[in-house]
Amino acid sequence: MSKEEISLFDDQKFETDHKKFELKAIGDDSHLIKSKDRVQHHGEVFTPKWMVEKMLSEPAIQEKLHDLHATFFEPSAGEGAFLKGILHQKLSYVDQISNKITWKNNALWALMSIYAIELLQDNLIKAKRAMIDVFINHYQTFMQKALSSNTDLYKSARYIIDVNIVQGNTLTFKNSENKLIEFREWIPSGNKVKQNTFTYKSLFNNDDMDDVNANEGQLSLFDDFENGDSKQNQPVQLTKVYEV
Template structure:
């Protein structure tokens, strides 16, 4: 069923321009079946359409475009583990060193932890009662390897406009270094 549903949006998952950055949100992520299938399709398309030297960068941007919310703690953890395993398997299959101390591993884990969150979609709150926050990752114009991170709340999506102005901005950085979280000065 997951594949049949994703077959309805082929351009967003690999056949259309800008597919890597097309955003997906699973508001009831469960143990990650949809998230995993989306990532798998994006990685397959990256492998087919990009030179090998760009796979790490583009696969990290693919991770940055996939969001999920899950209420149950065990499902949330499983979903994140599946996403990381899929990402690492793709790169290890191609001879990329991806272990817990590499930037690739740390960046992937950070993106997944940031984008796959635990909370209640109906209320827009996390388990502590705070608003669910996401990071919006955008490529920096003029340098496709840099990313700009801006925070927004899930509930701002319901109003039709992101609430970027309420939060501190982060400094642009290479996508492989997002786990370092450098904040902008001033």
């Protein structure tokens, strides 16, 4: 090369830094109560991480956690200790059985299978945030790229969390607007999904719901939902459910 010639890159080697995403452990919020006042007025006591892990380690529960469509219901979600534990284990199973083409749909089916009610709005916000954080963490670790909030996958995940994890009182069957608590039933239709709206109250086979007491009016955390009567929507792609 003559002195007048200039090398395009001046003989330097350029390397691109790739951020490596790693699966994060589920955090432990450590506190069991926020205040004595909340305990007295709402009976609010949070479940420690070790207890969540112990309950989810039961063989019968592990079998359900390895079933994308097996439903889980938390009648008092708190800040989402059980919700993020369940979602983390379900998505760990999704990671095992999926490739980069099938992961999105499998992950959304797993997310659709988790339901919860929480009375207090501040807890509800934290529970929803915890779930989307777990979802994002698994996606980024599996795909090794960031999940943009502008993508259909992110928008659908947020939508599913919003309609499956709701504010309300499990004993009165109503939310803070004095309306019956509603959920979505997600029905497979080929490689698409249909949505049915149903009420929490419709899950109970009791004609006089006003007389249901605390023990009779609370579903088990691991009970499967039964179908409720509601208007069906047209089948849509799983990553487009937020457009309905």
